[in-house]
Amino acid sequence: MNDKQVKALIKQGEHARHAIGNGLYLRIANQNIGYWVVRYTINKKRREITIGKYPDLSLADAKFNASEIKREVSNGIDPIAEKKRNKTPEFNTVDDLAEDWLKECAKRLKHPNIPRRVYTKDIAPTIGELGIDQVNPRDIRAIINNIAESNRPTIANDCLMYCKQLFRHAIKLDLRTSNPAEAFTVSDAGGVEKSRSRALSLEELSQVFKCFRENHNQFTRENYLAVALLLCLGVRKGELVASKWEEFDFEAALWHIPQERSKTGRGISVPLAPTVIEWLKELQIRAYGSEFVFPNRRASKRFGHISPDTINAAIQKLFKQEKMPVAHFTVHDLRRTCRSLLAESGIAGHVAERCLNHKLKGVEGIYDRYDYLDERREALSVLVEQLKSYV
The missing domain is CATH 1.10.443.10 (Intergrase catalytic core)
Known part of the structure; x- marks a missing residue:
């Protein structure tokens, strides 16, 4: 089948499904509109997916897309399942990751405003707009050093703890394979905190x-x-x-x-x-x-x-x-x-x-x-x- 035949079938306006080959079909809908549909079988189930509308997607491109889908199916990948997966939230920057992590904090912490405040004030200005995989240990060191130099040792230790939690969350979501904060200890941040005993007379x-x-x-x-x-x-x-x-x-x-x-x-x-x-x-x-x-x-x-x-x-x-x-x-x-x-x-x-x-x-x-x-x-x-x- 060629483009001229496709146009003729659509012009007829007859509601029908026409086989093109390799699982690709042209489905004629109402109002003389044609859609490209690919049929395939995976896990012993017959499925079909709509890949585009003619002429937005040409016959040649539809054939190419159909062959790609068939290749994915042969490797055990279900394109419909992948399409549903893509509806999950996107995580492009550390800010995106942090928002998801802070929602988890809100479920388990009595005072989730504390990690949110530390992230917003001390972490986000340095790495918030970076890609999740772009953050390295030097970035973490810069963050905790800045806080320690401002004479806030307790916040420096808290910040290090939150950085570790944040990037463990990234590993859990398969967004990173390593934690850039993991190697640091409190001695690199605010130091071991001593219990205070100050009372005024x-x-x-x-x-x-x-x-x-x-x-x-x-x-x-x-x-x-x-x-x-x-x-x-x-x-x-x-x-x-x-x-x-x-x-x-x-x-x-x-x-x-x-x-x-x-x-x-x-x-x-x-x-x-x-x-x-x-x-x-x-x-x-x-x-x-x-x-x-x-x-x-x-x-x-x-x-x-x-x-x-x-x-x-x-x-x-x-x-x-x-x-x-x-x-x-x-x-x-x-x-x-x-x-x-x-x-x-x-x-x-x-x-x-x-x-x-x-x-x-x-x-x-x-x-x-x-x-x-x-x-x-x-x-x-x-x-x-x-x-x-x-x-």
Whole structure:
């Protein structure tokens, strides 16, 4: 059959199927349209696939495509199955791979925003637009070195861990055969991290808050009250900065932290001393009707509340400017300071642990379900009375 015969058959418009040879057929459909169809048998099943429309695909090209399909079938490849496979997502760049990996993280991690933040801020700018197979160990070293040089050893270690996970995901998807991050260890990134033991004394706290007041133009009143609340309540930074006014019951003097924002996975009611309530009511005025206790100060940010790094950055800025009169400390050290001050005040260990919303260990943690609310209220009241003259 030649092109002239093909045109004649289509012009007739008779709905039919005409054999061309080697499994190729011309199928005439309604409205005088001809389609090329290839029939084949694989795994003892008869199948057919449409490969194009005439004249978009010429007779010569249709014959060539049919011979290619027959060759694939002889090698055990089913073109219909391959066509379905090609509907799966395409992974061209590291950004494509990362998006798929981060979706997996969201299924198994309680806080999937953490690897997403590290990837977006520290990994993507260097390799995000590269092809997945183009990334080499030198790229990984550049990423972790940049972070380590910015004095963020913990983030450098986390970043290395996420790079390893990311490219293991690539190997799992058969997009790479090797992991460019696998040979690196924490000694190449942020180093082995030592457990911190820093807790501030009352004298140091007095100097710290004096420094905050003297630099009120750069260390805002909201930051000042946030530090005071972290010290007097012993809560985690993430629990405080994302808190909403609907969680607070001033009449009952309680803050109900929901379980989805609690690191332990259990909600807890935090008793509020009168002085703490006064600070919160001041923050409520400063919030200007926001649902958040610490509303975002920039409308373009993705959080409705301030960034988790806002307080850290404000304190570290004072250290960099050499204005802070005490040895270096971090926001998390305030929580350790709270625990130390509770111990110094003679608060029983199990009560102090519950004040910090720690899970009790061992058998005691399994059987002791009592929440110690009254005991915690008394303990935190003692702590506030001890601290309010310094804050």
